[in-house]
Amino acid sequence: MxxxxxxxxxADSQVGDRSTRWRFEPRIGTSRWWQVASIFLALLAAFAVxxxxxxSAGANVLEALQAMxxxxxxxxxxxxxxxxxxxxxxxxxxxxxVAFRGRIWNIGAxxxxxxxxxxAHWVATNVTGLxxxxxxxxxIIAAFAAGMIxxxxxxxxxxxxxxxxxxxTVMLNFIILFTLSFLLSDAWQDPTSHFYxxxxxxxxxxxxxxxxxxRLHLGFAxxxxxxxxxxxxxxxxxxxxxxxxxxxxxxxxRYKGINVATTTILILAxxxxxxxxxxxxxxxxxxxxxxxxxxTGYGFTGIIIAMLGRLHPAGVLLAAIFFGALVNxxxxxxxxxxxxxxxxxxxxxxxxxxLLTADVLARYRLTRVRPxx
Amino acid sequence: MRSKGSDSAQSRETETPIxxxxxxxxxxxxxxxxxPDLRSAPSLGDDQVLLRTDHLTKRFPQVLANxxxxxxxxxxxxxxxxxxxxAGKTTLAEMLYGVYKPDAGSIYLKGRRxxxxxxxxxxxxxxxxxxxxxxxxxxxxxxxxxFIGTRSRGLLANMTQAAEKVRALCQDYGIEIDxxxxxxxxxxxxxxxxxxxKALYSGVELLILDEPTAALTPQETDKLFAILRKMRADGLxxxxxxxxLREVMEVSDRVTVLRKGRVVGTVNTAxxxxxxxxxxxxxxxxxxQIAKESVAPGPPVLEVDDLRAYDDRGVEALRxxxxxxxxxxxxGLAGVSGNGQRELxxxxxxxxxxxxxxxxxxxxxxxxxxxxxxxxRGVASVPEDRIHQGLVMDxxxxxxxxxxxxxxxxxxxxxxxxxxxxRDFAEQLISRFDIATPSPDQTTAVLSGxxxxxxxxxxxxxxxxxxxxxxxxxxxxxxxATEYVRxxxxxxxxxxxxxxxxxxxxxxxxxxxxxxAVIFKGQIAGVLDAERATLEDVGMLMAGCxxxx
Numbered sequence: 018m019x020x021x022x023x024x025x026x027x028a029d030s031q032v033g034d035r036s037t038r039w040r041f042e043p044r045i046g047t048s049r050w051w052q053v054a055s056i057f058l059a060l061l062a063a064f065a066v067x068x069x070x071x072x073s074a075g076a077n078v079l080e081a082l083q084a085m086x087x088x089x090x091x092x093x094x095x096x097x098x099x100x101x102x103x104x105x106x107x108x109x110x111x112x113x114x115v116a117f118r119g120r121i122w123n124i125g126a127x128x129x130x131x132x133x134x135x136x137a138h139w140v141a142t143n144v145t146g147l148x149x150x151x152x153x154x155x156x157i158i159a160a161f162a163a164g165m166i167x168x169x170x171x172x173x174x175x176x177x178x179x180x181x182x183x184x185x186t187v188m189l190n191f192i193i194l195f196t197l198s199f200l201l202s203d204a205w206q207d208p209t210s211h212f213y214x215x216x217x218x219x220x221x222x223x224x225x226x227x228x229x230x231x232r233l234h235l236g237f238a239x240x241x242x243x244x245x246x247x248x249x250x251x252x253x254x255x256x257x258x259x260x261x262x263x264x265x266x267x268x269x270x271r272y273k274g275i276n277v278a279t280t281t282i283l284i285l286a287x288x289x290x291x292x293x294x295x296x297x298x299x300x301x302x303x304x305x306x307x308x309x310x311x312x313t314g315y316g317f318t319g320i321i322i323a324m325l326g327r328l329h330p331a332g333v334l335l336a337a338i339f340f341g342a343l344v345n346x347x348x349x350x351x352x353x354x355x356x357x358x359x360x361x362x363x364x365x366x367x368x369x370x371x372l373l374t375a376d377v378l379a380r381y382r383l384t385r386v387r388p389x390x
Numbered sequence: 391m392r393s394k395g396s397d398s399a400q401s402r403e404t405e406t407p408i409x410x411x412x413x414x415x416x417x418x419x420x421x422x423x424x425x426p427d428l429r430s431a432p433s434l435g436d437d438q439v440l441l442r443t444d445h446l447t448k449r450f451p452q453v454l455a456n457x458x459x460x461x462x463x464x465x466x467x468x469x470x471x472x473x474x475x476x477a478g479k480t481t482l483a484e485m486l487y488g489v490y491k492p493d494a495g496s497i498y499l500k501g502r503r504x505x506x507x508x509x510x511x512x513x514x515x516x517x518x519x520x521x522x523x524x525x526x527x528x529x530x531x532x533x534x535x536x537f538i539g540t541r542s543r544g545l546l547a548n549m550t551q552a553a554e555k556v557r558a559l560c561q562d563y564g565i566e567i568d569x570x571x572x573x574x575x576x577x578x579x580x581x582x583x584x585x586x587x588k589a590l591y592s593g594v595e596l597l598i599l600d601e602p603t604a605a606l607t608p609q610e611t612d613k614l615f616a617i618l619r620k621m622r623a624d625g626l627x628x629x630x631x632x633x634x635l636r637e638v639m640e641v642s643d644r645v646t647v648l649r650k651g652r653v654v655g656t657v658n659t660a661x662x663x664x665x666x667x668x669x670x671x672x673x674x675x676x677x678x679q680i681a682k683e684s685v686a687p688g689p690p691v692l693e694v695d696d697l698r699a700y701d702d703r704g705v706e707a708l709r710x711x712x713x714x715x716x717x718x719x720x721x722g723l724a725g726v727s728g729n730g731q732r733e734l735x736x737x738x739x740x741x742x743x744x745x746x747x748x749x750x751x752x753x754x755x756x757x758x759x760x761x762x763x764x765x766x767r768g769v770a771s772v773p774e775d776r777i778h779q780g781l782v783m784d785x786x787x788x789x790x791x792x793x794x795x796x797x798x799x800x801x802x803x804x805x806x807x808x809x810x811x812x813r814d815f816a817e818q819l820i821s822r823f824d825i826a827t828p829s830p831d832q833t834t835a836v837l838s839g840x841x842x843x844x845x846x847x848x849x850x851x852x853x854x855x856x857x858x859x860x861x862x863x864x865x866x867x868x869x870x871a872t873e874y875v876r877x878x879x880x881x882x883x884x885x886x887x888x889x890x891x892x893x894x895x896x897x898x899x900x901x902x903x904x905x906x907a908v909i910f911k912g913q914i915a916g917v918l919d920a921e922r923a924t925l926e927d928v929g930m931l932m933a934g935c936x937x938x939x
Binding site for chain 2: 253254255256258259261262265266268269270271272273274275276
C-alpha cells in the first residue's frame with residue numbers, strides 16, 4: 018500500500034497491490050436521473066437477494082412473489098389495505114424527513130409515535146360529551162402536541178447543552194415505552210382483561226372510515242395533507258428555508274444569522290409532532306385501544322422510508338406505499354406459500370443497505386488506476 | 391524594494407518592447423520572441439538538464455489539469471512555475487513528486503525515463519517537496535521530524551549522528567533553529583526551515599516548493615530566498631511554484647508560465663518584465679494598480695475597544711484589540727495568518743462571544759450581540775472561507791442571494807417566502823454584479839470561485855451596509871475576479887461605507903487601504919498611514935518570531 022499525502026483532491030482509497038489500484042473519484046454534478054436510477058437499482062438488487070432468501074425457505078420464488086403482488090394490489094380491498102399499512106409509515110417517514118433535512122438525526126420517531134398514541138388515548142377516554150368531529154380534532158391536536166413535547170425535549174437538550182440528539186432520542190424511546198408498559202400493567206389496564214392493554218376507547222373518538230368496505234381510515238387522508246404541508250413548510254416558508262440551510266451548511270447558517278438553537282428545537286418539535294400523528298392514527302383509526310404491539314417499529318422504518326424517498330414528501334409517499342404493499346403482500350405470501358412474514362423485515366433491511374451503497378455509487382465512481390502504462 | 395506606481399520591472403518594459411500579439415494563443419508566437427533560449431532548450435546536453443517532462447497530461451473529472459506539459463529544469467537553477475490559481479501548477483508538481491500518476495506523457499531524470507508511483511519513489515530519486523501545508527508532527531522535536539521524514543535504513547536511529555549532520559546543514563545555510571524545540575512551538579517561518587532541512591538532510595537534488603511564501607513575512611521571505619540561492623550555488627535545482635510576479639522576478643533564473651493546464655512558454659527571467667509575465671499568465675493586459683483616489687475619511691463608524699476573546703481551543707486569541715474604522719475609509723488589517731484575524735472577524739460579526747471589551751457601531755454597543763442583530767444594524771461581512779462560511783452550496787443561486795435576509799421584507803411575508811420577490815431580487819443582482827449563471831435556479835455548487843465571491847459580495851452589498859468586514863476577499867480568485875472585487879470595495883468606500891479589510895496579501899492591503907493596521911499575537915502592533923508606509927515597516931510589525939531574523 019502506498020500512502021499518498023492527505024490533501025489530494027481525490028478521495029483516495031486504494032485496494033490491491035501496486036499493479037492494480039482502485040480509487041473512488043467524486044462525480045461532479047450527479048444528475049437527477051442517476052439519483053432516481055440508483056433507487057431503482059437498489060430495489061432491484063434488494064429483490065434479487067430477497068429471492069435467494071425465499072428460495073432458501075424452500076418456496077418457489079416466482080409463486081411467492083406473485084402471491085405477494087396479489088396480496089398487495091390484487092383487488093380493490095387489497096389495495097386499500099396496502100394504504101392502511103402505509104399510513105403510519107407516511108407519517109414517520111415525513112417526520113424523519115423534516116429532521117434529516119435540517120441535519121438532525123431523529124431516531125426517536127418510535128417514541129414520538131407512542132407519545133401520540135398515548136395522548137390520543139387519553140383524550141378519547143377523558144374528553145366526552147362533545148360531537149365526534151370535535152373530539153377527533155382535539156385528539157389530533159393533542160397527539161401532535163405530545164409529539165412536539167417529546168421531540169422538543171431532545172431539541173432543547175441539544176440546543177442548550179449540545180447533547181447528541183441521536184442518543185437522547187433513542188433513550189427517550191425507552192423511557193416512554195417502559196412508562197407505557199408500566200401504565201398498561203397498572204393504572205391504564207383494562208380491568209376486564211388479563212392482557213396488557215387498555216379498554217376500548219369510546220366510539221365517538223374513532224376516526225371515520227373512508228371507504229364502505231375495509232379499514233382505510235381518516236389517518237390516511239390526514240397523512241396526505243401532512244405530506245403537502247411538509248412540502249409547503251420546507252420550500253415555501255422562511256423556517257423551511259432556514260431548516261434546509263442549517264441542514265446543508267450549519268456553519269454558513271450560523272454566520273448568516275440563523276438562530277441555530279431555536280431552529281434545532283423547532284425541527285425536533287415538528288418532527289416529533291408528525292411522528293405522533295402516526296400513533297394517533299393507529300390508535301383512533303385501527304386498534305381503538307393501547308397495546309404494546311400497535312407499532313411494529315414504524316418509527317425506525319420511517320428512517321428507511323425517508324432515505325428511500327430521498328427526503329422529499331412525494332418520495333416519502335411513494336416509499337411508504339411501497340413498504341405498505343410489502344407488508345400487506347407478505348401476508349398473502351405467507352398464506353399461500355408459507356414463507357414467513359418476517360421476510361419483509363429482511364427485505365426492508367436489505368433495501369436500506371443497497372440504497373446506502375447506491376448512494377455512494379451515485380456520488381462517486383470507482384476507477385481503475387494503472388501505475389504505469 | 392517596493393515602490394508605488396511603477397516597479398523597476400515595469401520600467402524595463404520600455405527597453406524591451408514586446409509586440410502585443412492577440413490575446414489567446416500567446417503560446418507559440420510569443421514564446422519564440424520572448425526567449426531565444428527556449429528553442430535551444432531541448433537540444434541541451436543531458437549534463438545540463440536535470441529533469442524534463444514530455445507531454446505530461448493529467449485529467450480530473452471535468453478538468454484537464456495538465457495538458458501536454460513539457461518543460462525542463464537545469465542543474466543548479468531556480469525555476470519558477472508561474473500561473474493563476476487552477477492553472478495546474480500544483481498538479482504538475484505532485485506528478486513530479488509521485489502523488490499523481492500522469493495519464494499520458496513521461497518524466498525524464500538525467501536523461502532517463504522514470505516512473506514514480508509514490509512520493510517514496512520520488513525521494514529515492516532525489517526529488518523532495520515542501521507542500522503548501524506542512525507535513526510535520528507537532529509534538530515531535532525538530533530533529534525527530536527531520537529524522538522520521540527521511541527514514542534511513544536501519545532500525546535504530548542514530549540520533550547523535552543525525553544531529554551532527556543537521557547542525558552542519560544549519561551552519562552551511564545560515565538557518566538558526568533549536569533542534570530540540572517541539573515543532574508546535576515554532577512559528578510558521580521556522581516550520582518552513584524544518585521542511586527544507588528535511589529535504590536537505592535526505593540529500594535531494596531537486597526541491598519543489600509549493601507557494602512557500604504564503605505564510606511568511608517579507609523578512610522571512612528574504613531569508614528563504616537567501617537559502618534558495620545558496621542551494622543553487624551548491625548545484626541543487628529548485629522548482630518554485632508561485633503566482634506572485636514579484637517573487638519570480640526576484641529569485642528565479644527561468645520561468646515556465648502555465649495557463650489553464652498548458653505551458654504558455656518558458657523564458658529567462660532576465661529577458662522579461664513583470665508586465666510580460668502577467669500577460670503570459672493571464673492572456674491579456676493587466677492593470678496592476680487600481681487608481682485609488684483618496685477620499686477624506688468621515689466620522690467613526692466601527693469602534694473596537696480593548697477586545698479580548700478566546701479561540702476554539704480556549705487560548706486567548708484576541709488580547710486587547712482596539713481599532714477604529716471611519717466612513718469613507720478602508721482599514722487594512724495586515725498580519726501573518728493565525729494572529730487573531732479569524733477570531734476578530736468572528737467577534738465583529740457576532741459568531742464568537744468576546745470575553746471583554748467593547749464594539750460600537752455608530753455609538754451603539756453591539757458587543758456580543760447575535761449575528762442576525764449585528765447584520766440588521768448594517769454590518770455586512772464577506773468571510774474568508776466563502777464555501778463554508780458564506781454560502782450554502784447545494785442551494786440555488788437565488789436562495790443564496792437572500793441568505794441571512796430571508797426574514798426581511800420584501801423576501802418574506804409572515805412565515806412565507808415570497809418567491810417572486812426573491813426571484814426578481816436575484817435576477818437584479820445577477821445582472822448588476824455580472825454573476826455568470828444561466829438563472830437564479832442554478833445550483834450554486836457549479837459556479838466558479840470568482841462567481842461564488844460575486845454572489846456573496848452582491849448579497850452583502852445589496853443592503854447598503856454602513857460597515858463592511860471582509861476577510862481574504864480575493865484569495866484563490868483569478869486576476870479578473872480579483873480586480874473586480876477590489877473595484878467593488880473601492881466603490882463601497884466612495885459610497886461612504888467603513889471597511890475593515892483583513893488580508894494576508896500585502897499588495898492588496900497597500901493597494902486598497904487608507905490606513906494599515908498590523909495584527910500580531912492578538913494585538914494591534916501598529917497603525918500606519920498607507921500613503922507613507924513601506925513594505926519594510928509593515929513587515930517589521932508583522933514579524934515577531936524571535937530567532938528567525
